Amino acid sequence: MSSIISIRNLGKTYASGFKALDSVDLEIRKGEILALLGPNGAGKTTLISIVCGIVNPTEGTVVADGHDIVRDYRAARSRIGLVPQELSTDAFETVWATVRFSRGLFGKPRDDAHLEKVLRDLSLWDKRDSKIMTLSGGMKRRVLIAKALAHEPAILFLDEPTAGVDVELRRDMWALVRQLRESGVTIILTTHYIEEAEEMADRIGVIDKGRLLLVEDKHVLMRKLGRKQLSLTLHAPLDAVPEALASLPLELADEGRTLVYTFDSQTEETGIAGLLRRLGELGIEFKDLHSSESSLEEIFVELVHTGRQEARA
Numbered sequence: 001m002s003s004i005i006s007i008r009n010l011g012k013t014y015a016s017g018f019k020a021l022d023s024v025d026l027e028i029r030k031g032e033i034l035a036l037l038g039p040n041g042a043g044k045t046t047l048i049s050i051v052c053g054i055v056n057p058t059e060g061t062v063v064a065d066g067h068d069i070v071r072d073y074r075a076a077r078s079r080i081g082l083v084p085q086e087l088s089t090d091a092f093e094t095v096w097a098t099v100r101f102s103r104g105l106f107g108k109p110r111d112d113a114h115l116e117k118v119l120r121d122l123s124l125w126d127k128r129d130s131k132i133m134t135l136s137g138g139m140k141r142r143v144l145i146a147k148a149l150a151h152e153p154a155i156l157f158l159d160e161p162t163a164g165v166d167v168e169l170r171r172d173m174w175a176l177v178r179q180l181r182e183s184g185v186t187i188i189l190t191t192h193y194i195e196e197a198e199e200m201a202d203r204i205g206v207i208d209k210g211r212l213l214l215v216e217d218k219h220v221l222m223r224k225l226g227r228k229q230l231s232l233t234l235h236a237p238l239d240a241v242p243e244a245l246a247s248l249p250l251e252l253a254d255e256g257r258t259l260v261y262t263f264d265s266q267t268e269e270t271g272i273a274g275l276l277r278r279l280g281e282l283g284i285e286f287k288d289l290h291s292s293e294s295s296l297e298e299i300f301v302e303l304v305h306t307g308r309q310e311a312r313a
């Protein structure tokens with residue numbers, strides 16, 4: 001798949017001297033949904049703001065759909081739609097006037113049929129003559145998306161699209177984002193919600209303290225870094241893991257009633273057969289067993305943790 005955005009060695013040091021981004025390299029593929037995951041202050045909004053021309057980079061380059069975002073700003077920007085975290089203005093405007101104005105900002109000729117389609121797709125058509133301030137929070141968010149799509153961008157950035165929205169609206173937003181991707185739009189979203197990245201993304205980028213720790217296909221990431229656990233519910237609780245099993249990755253949980261075996265999900269040899277044989281030899285019986293995989297959340301916490309340790313080293 002070809003790249004639609006190339007980010008090379010991108011760095012940002014704010015006037016305060018704070019380095020918000022450090023040597024970020026990232027190729028965003030045409031037609032993908034990329035989720036940027038990171039804790040507060042990681043640099044996600046800074047990265048988006050640079051690509052959208054709101055913040056100037058101090059180092060590096062960004063090329064969006066063939067246009068350098070600094071040298072060729074207007075052309076680059078016209079290819080991009082940005083859905084910011086909050087709707088700050090336009091309270092007294094109607095939905096229709098707002099989206100029409102947004103399209104005009106990019107010098108695009110008037111195209112009422114396109115705007116109608118956008119509003120219909122977002123279930124806002126019936127509200128086209130309503131003033132924005134009269135809309136519900138969920139509808140206001142949809143207006144933000146409609147504004148971002150008014151000029152037919154090839155790339156859509158969504159900054160925390162579902163922060164603070166209820167579960168139902170979140171699901172609606174996800175469906176909408178998928179639909180947009182189907183129509184060929186490349187989507188980059190930032191989120192704090194691991195579930196959102198897990199649900200939506202084709203690839204996941206993890207960013208922390210201005211550094212992009214990794215970018216990986218979601219399934220590969222989960223396979224590569226995920227661990228599996230086998231939990232055995234014992235007949236009789238144990239005080240400690242028996243000496244004879246000390247070399248194995250075993251832990252006791254649930255006050256000695258459960259023996260937990262952790263193994264790498266990538267390896268071919270899980271070692272489970274050997275474990276069960278040795279338990280049999282030691283006369284340790286179990287009444288139930290189940291396996292589980294580490295969630296993206298666990299992987300993420302681990303990544304950020306080791307990333308910080310490496311940065312300190």
Ligand SMILES: Nc1ncnc2c1ncn2[C@@H]1O[C@H](COP(=O)(O)OP(=O)(O)OP(=O)(O)O)[C@@H](O)[C@H]1O
Binds near residue numbers: 018019043
């Ligand atoms: N104009 C500015 N001047 C100085 N520091 C700034 C400025 N804007 C942002 N920062 C700092 O840069 C860091 C990254 O901020 P950014 O908003 O990019 O993070 P984020 O990952 O989007 O966080 P959040 O998830 O909280 O929105 C933060 O420590 C922030 O305080």
